[in-house]
Amino acid sequence: MGSLPSSSEGRDAFALLHPAVQRWVYEQGWPELRPIQAKSIPAILNREGDTIIAAATAGGKTEAAFLPVVSAIAEETKPGFKALYVSPLKALINDQWRRLDGLCERVEIPVHKWHGDVSASAKQKARSKPSGIVLITPESLEAMLVRRSMEIPKLFGDLRYVVVDEFHAFIGSERGVQLVSLLNRLEALTGRRVPRVGLSATLGDMRAAAAHLRPDDPEGVVVVATEGGGQDLRIKVMAYVPEPVPDGAPSAPSVTERITKELFKLRGAHNLVFGGSRNNVELYADRLRAQCEGMSLPNEFFPHHGSLSRDIREEVEQRLRDGQMPTTVVCTTTLELGIDIGAVETVAQIGPPRSIASLRQRLGRSGRRPGQPAILRIHVPEDGVDAGDHPFDRLRTDVFQAVAAVRLLVERWYEPPERRALHLSTLLHQALALIAQRGGASARWLYSSLCGPGPFEGVTPQLFAALLRAMGDPSRALIEQGPDGLLMLGREGERLVDHYGFFAVFETQEEYRIAHAGRVLGTVPVDTPLAPDSYVVFAGRRWRVLGVDNPARLITVEPAGAGKPPSFGGGDGGGMHDRLVAEMRAVYEDGKALGVLNPTGIDLFNQGRQAYQDLGLSHTGILAAGDRVLLLPWVGAKKLETLSLALKMRGFKTLRFEIGVEVNDALPTQVVKALHDIALGTPPDPMALAAMVSNKATYKFDGFLTEELLCADFASRWLEPESVKEVAAKLVGASQSGSLLK
C-alpha cells in the first residue's frame, strides 16, 4: 500500500484504525491524515472517557470523530445501536448521512437518519433491527424517550459513543440544557456511562465547554484541538452616514444605496453577506438583483433565511455547492452552521457583529483553500446627527461595537458557556417528560434524576418542591399525586405531553404561508399580516398580494414591479456578552482601532471618542439626565439584557442598551432600587425584583411558573450561584417546603 500518513503521529493513529476503515482512507486519496484526526484517533480509541474535538471549520472534524468511532464498532454484532450522533439541524443530518455513507458501507455498518422528515416506516425498520449509527435531533431523541421508553434498553443497551455535532450551538441555550438532560436520561435508562464526543469550531473556554459536555466530571474530558493559525485574515470595517444635502440640491444616495453599490462589487465570485435581519436580507437581495437586471446582467444575488421555504433555500445551497456560476447569498444565521456549501471568497456583514463566536463561524466560510486569505468586510450604517444632539447619540456605538468585535476576534476570544442559570422552564419540561417516560415517579426520584450533577444542579430541594407544587396546583393541573405519593401527569400535563409540539423546548410563532402559483415561497408571522393589494418583497423578488385566506393561513401573490420587505416580527433584543461591552469601553478609552476603518469610520470614531469624553462616563451607577435615566453599560450587557426585558414588561417604550439604557418614563421606586442594586453588582431585593418581573413569560414553559419561581429564574440569569440560592430561598419561603419531597 502507499505511504499515506507521513508524520509519525499520523502513522501511529492510522495503525489504530480498523483495516476496513484504513482501506477507505486510502481510497479517498488523501495525502495524509489531518492533524486533528491524528490526535483524535488515539484520544477516542485508547481510552473510555469523553472528548472535545475543536478545529477550524473544514478541518475534517466529522472524520476525526467517525474514523475512530466506526473502527471501534466495526466488529460489533450484538443487536442495538452502537453510536448516536446528535445534530442541531435536520439539514446537517442529511449532509452527514451522505458523507458517512461511503465509509460505513465499506465497514458494512448501517447509518440511520432519524428526524421529523424521515418516514415512520424507515424508523420502524431501524427499530426492528437496531444496529450501526443513528443520526438524530434532540427533539426526536426526546420523542423516543417519552414515547418508546420501554424499547430504549433494547435499542441503546449496547451504545458505545455519543457524538454531538456543532457542540457550541448547544451551549448557553435552553435547547443545550435539554440535550444534556436527555443524554443523562439515556444513560440512566441503559445503565451505561457512554463516552461523549463534542465537535466544534469555536469554543473559547474549553474547560467550560467540558463542564457542559460532562457536568459531573469536566476534568475527565480530553480536549483535542489544533491551531487554526497560519490563515491570513483581511478585515475592513466600513462606516456610512447619510450625506448632508444642501437646500435645492438633488438628494444624495442613501446609506442603503451606497452599501448596495459596495456589495455589487462582489459580482463574479462566491460570497456570503450576513444581513443581520431577515428584513435586511430581503432588502439587499432585492436591490442587488434589481441592479443586475438594470444593467442587463444575469442575477447573482440570492436571499437565504429561516422564513424561506425549504426548497428555495436548498436551491441556493445547491448553487453555492456546485460552484459553476458566481453566487452571492445574502443570509441570516442560516448559513452559519456546518451545512455544506463549499468555500466562499468574501464574507460581508451588515451592521456590527453581536457575537464573536458567530463572527468566527462566519469567517470560517472564507479562505478555505491553502494560501487563500479569509476576507471579512463589515459595513456599518450609522445615523446622521446634528451638533446639538445628545452625546448619547454621538457615541457611534455601532462603529465601536464593530471595532471591539474585530479586536476580540483577533485575540481569539469567544463567548463562553453560561451554566449558572436555573433553567426552570426547561426543568419543568424535563420533569413532565420524565414522568411521562416512566408513567409515574416519586418526587425524590425525580429530584435525584434531574437535579444531580448536571444542567439543573443549582436547583435546591426546596426550590424543586416549590416547582412541583406549582405544577400540581389545580389551576395548572400539570401533575397530580396518587395516594402512594407517586406523581403522575395531570389533565393539562397529559394534554401537553400528548401533542407533538411538546418535544421542543423553544417557542415558535404562528405563521402564514406565502405562495405564488401553487408554490410556497415561505412564511410570515401571523401578527404582521399583509393586506390584499399591498406590495411586498419576498424571496428576493417583488410581489402584489392577491388575497389572504385567514382560516387557511395562506397569502397568495403575483409578480409585481414594486414592494418592500414584510415585517418578520420583533426579536429578543440585546444578547451581547459582557466582554464585548467591556471591550467597547476599552476601545473608547485607548482609542486603538487596529487601522481597519475607512475614512468615514475614522471620522465617526473620533466623534464617538469626543462624545464619550463629554459624558465623563467613568463610574458605575445610574445617571439621571433630565427626563432620561441612563444605566451605565459597564455593569455588563447580560444584566442589561435582563433589565431591558424587565423594563419592556413594565411597558417602558424607549430603551437603549447598546451602551446604556435610557428610559423616558418615571420609574417606580422599587424598580429604581432594583436597578441600583444591579448596577452596583449586588443582589437586588427579591420584592423589588418581583415588581420588575410581573408575570410575563420569555421561555416556553414560563407560563406555568409562579411569580416567585419566575423571579428566582430571572435573577439566576445574572447573579452569582450563592446569591441565586439566597434570593430563591427568600422568594420561595423555606417554611412551605417539604410536603412533596418525602
Next chain:
DNA sequence: GACCTGCTGCGGTCTG
C-alpha cells in the same frame, strides 16, 4: 429595532 432550531401517532384513503 435579532437570529436560528424542532415535531408523534393515528385513522383515513389511495395505489400497486
